[in-house]
Amino acid sequence: MTDIVLFLIVKSAVxxxxxxxxxxIVAYATLGExxxxxxxQDRHGPNRAGPWGILQPIxxxxxxxxxxxxxxxxxxxxxxxxxxxxxxxxxxSIMAAIPFGDRFxxxxxxxxxxxxxxxxxxxxxxxxxxxGVYGAMLGGWASNNKYSLMGGIRASSQTISYEIAMGLxxxxxxxxxxxxxxxxxxxxxxxxxxxxxxFTQPIGFIIFFVASLAECGRVPFDLPEAENELVGGYxxxxxxxxxxxxxxxxxxxxxxxxxxIATLYFGGWNIPFVVPPEHPGIxxxxxxxxxxxxxxxxxxxxxxxxxxxxxxFRYDQLMNLGWKSLIPLGIVNILVTAIxxxxxxxxxxxxxx
Amino acid sequence: xPTDVQKKNDPFRKxxxxxxxxxxxxxxxxGMAVTLSHFFKKPVxxxxxxxxxxxxxxxxxxxxxxxxxxxxxxxxxxxxxxLACPADAITIQxxxxxxxxxxxxxxxxxxxxxxxxxLRCIYxxxxxxxxxxxAIFLTPFYEFAENSREKLVYNKxxxxxxxxxxxxxxx
Numbered sequence: 001m002t003d004i005v006l007f008l009i010v011k012s013a014v015x016x017x018x019x020x021x022x023x024x025i026v027a028y029a030t031l032g033e034x035x036x037x038x039x040x041q042d043r044h045g046p047n048r049a050g051p052w053g054i055l056q057p058i059x060x061x062x063x064x065x066x067x068x069x070x071x072x073x074x075x076x077x078x079x080x081x082x083x084x085x086x087x088x089x090x091x092x093s094i095m096a097a098i099p100f101g102d103r104f105x106x107x108x109x110x111x112x113x114x115x116x117x118x119x120x121x122x123x124x125x126x127x128x129x130x131x132g133v134y135g136a137m138l139g140g141w142a143s144n145n146k147y148s149l150m151g152g153i154r155a156s157s158q159t160i161s162y163e164i165a166m167g168l169x170x171x172x173x174x175x176x177x178x179x180x181x182x183x184x185x186x187x188x189x190x191x192x193x194x195x196x197x198x199f200t201q202p203i204g205f206i207i208f209f210v211a212s213l214a215e216c217g218r219v220p221f222d223l224p225e226a227e228n229e230l231v232g233g234y235x236x237x238x239x240x241x242x243x244x245x246x247x248x249x250x251x252x253x254x255x256x257x258x259x260x261i262a263t264l265y266f267g268g269w270n271i272p273f274v275v276p277p278e279h280p281g282i283x284x285x286x287x288x289x290x291x292x293x294x295x296x297x298x299x300x301x302x303x304x305x306x307x308x309x310x311x312x313f314r315y316d317q318l319m320n321l322g323w324k325s326l327i328p329l330g331i332v333n334i335l336v337t338a339i340x341x342x343x344x345x346x347x348x349x350x351x352x353x
Numbered sequence: 354x355p356t357d358v359q360k361k362n363d364p365f366r367k368x369x370x371x372x373x374x375x376x377x378x379x380x381x382x383x384g385m386a387v388t389l390s391h392f393f394k395k396p397v398x399x400x401x402x403x404x405x406x407x408x409x410x411x412x413x414x415x416x417x418x419x420x421x422x423x424x425x426x427x428x429x430x431x432x433x434x435x436l437a438c439p440a441d442a443i444t445i446q447x448x449x450x451x452x453x454x455x456x457x458x459x460x461x462x463x464x465x466x467x468x469x470x471x472l473r474c475i476y477x478x479x480x481x482x483x484x485x486x487x488a489i490f491l492t493p494f495y496e497f498a499e500n501s502r503e504k505l506v507y508n509k510x511x512x513x514x515x516x517x518x519x520x521x522x523x524x
Binding site for chain 1: 381384385387388389391392394395396397398400
């Protein structure tokens with residue numbers, strides 16, 4: 001009985017901590033995006049709210065609360081209200097399966113820095129990250145506005161197209177690691193830096209990276225909210241905190257997508273050439289957490305860097321890239337991976353995997 | 354027949370991209386290098402309320418009604434500026450100088466009220482040019498912001514140069 005109580009307490013503590021960390025990073029990702037945009041354009045970015053603009057996210061949030069809450073006449077009110085929540089919940093659920101850090105021991109009690117160690121973590125994440133598009137779709141449809149509807153349709157078709165490419169990249173990764181458990185994938189990548197799957201799956205990494213950009217609706221794949229064609233895209237009619245929640249959901253999605261890139265292809269919480277100790281203390285736990293976020297935030301920077309470099313695709317270019325380039329490339333990647341794995345196993349160098 | 358090099362350098366060729374071009378990756382890498390170089394450059398922003406750019410001494414900003422070397426008002430209330438003003442921003446009431454104020458004026462006529470609506474003014478400087486007494490000038494002061502329209506109708510007190518006091522602009 002006490003075991004269960006202890007388990008519940010520890011799990012909730014881990015879950016709440018991770019949630020707070022992710023929310024903090026998401027809030028500051030909005031500031032980071034604007035600062036980075038500023039530096040890329042030879043200017044400062046927001047620097048008035050507190051030193052270095054540090055209070056800007058709070059100011060933005062407060063502003064959202066004071067804005068008029070507007071629901072268009074003849075909109076489907078229920079869906080209209082629920083859509084932004086859906087975006088955020090779907091994006092936030094991805095968090096549950098990501099291993100943010102290694103385990104550590106308090107006395108003999110093992111604490112894993114992961115909310116739920118699901119043995120089919122990758123499938124769960126694929127499912128949840130594509131659920132995020134329901135928010136855009138529902139919001140676009142419920143607004144009763146043709147531009148919002150166009151945005152919603154674009155969001156759904158884009159997500160479906162790039163989902164396939166992403167899935168194909170992940171199939172090759174699962175072949176490589178022989179497990180769909182995220183924790184096991186990270187453990188497989190510990191030790192030398194060339195154990196990172198980006199070196200065994202370079203093509204897979206490129207496909208996954210591009211597909212992640214598209215799933216998050218980031219530039220150059222932000223066609224659902226292409227303002228020069230669609231006014232504001234699927235959130236044209238949204239105002240106040242409902243709009244804020246859409247933005248927050250998108251940034252959550254991005255934060256967890258970069259976390260996923262770090263987990264799957266860049267060794268997750270592993271420090272290169274350091275083997276995880278047998279009975280690690282809390283210091284190791286915090287260190288791995290820090291390493292994980294350092295890697296993830298680097299990719300977030302790359303996402304933003306891409307955003308301020310590459311212009312938006314045209315819709316046919318987007319579809320061509322997804323269906324004619326990434327998907328065939330993904331299939332070839334699976335074939336090559338499978339063939340090489342068989343050859344290596346015959347030769348007896350399946351290595352640490 | 355154009356050579357291969359000529360074909361490759363033709364900016365209008367459309368359908369024969371080389372393999373490297375079709376991969377996009379080198380072009381994207383090049384673009385990302387350009388943006389990254391800007392990331393490390395010093396921002397060119399001027400932090401306005403704290404930092405200001407120097408404006409020209411001939412900048413046409415807020416007006417000033419000058420005094421002569423004896424401290425007397427130069428304005429004689431002739432209304433030439435009012436007439437010249439294309440925006441009808443200037444309103445003058447002129448009157449005879451009362452005896453006790455004779456020493457403050459150059460002639461027996463003066464402007465009793467002199468108002469400039471800073472919101473109507475287009476800062477063209479025609480008043481300056483029309484003035485026969487060299488009484489009105491535009492200064493490089495340009496920060497007018499107020500929270501009501503009434504406050505931006507400047508009266509004679511606000512416009513006239515103070516005796517021995519500061520001039521409106523710093524240089």
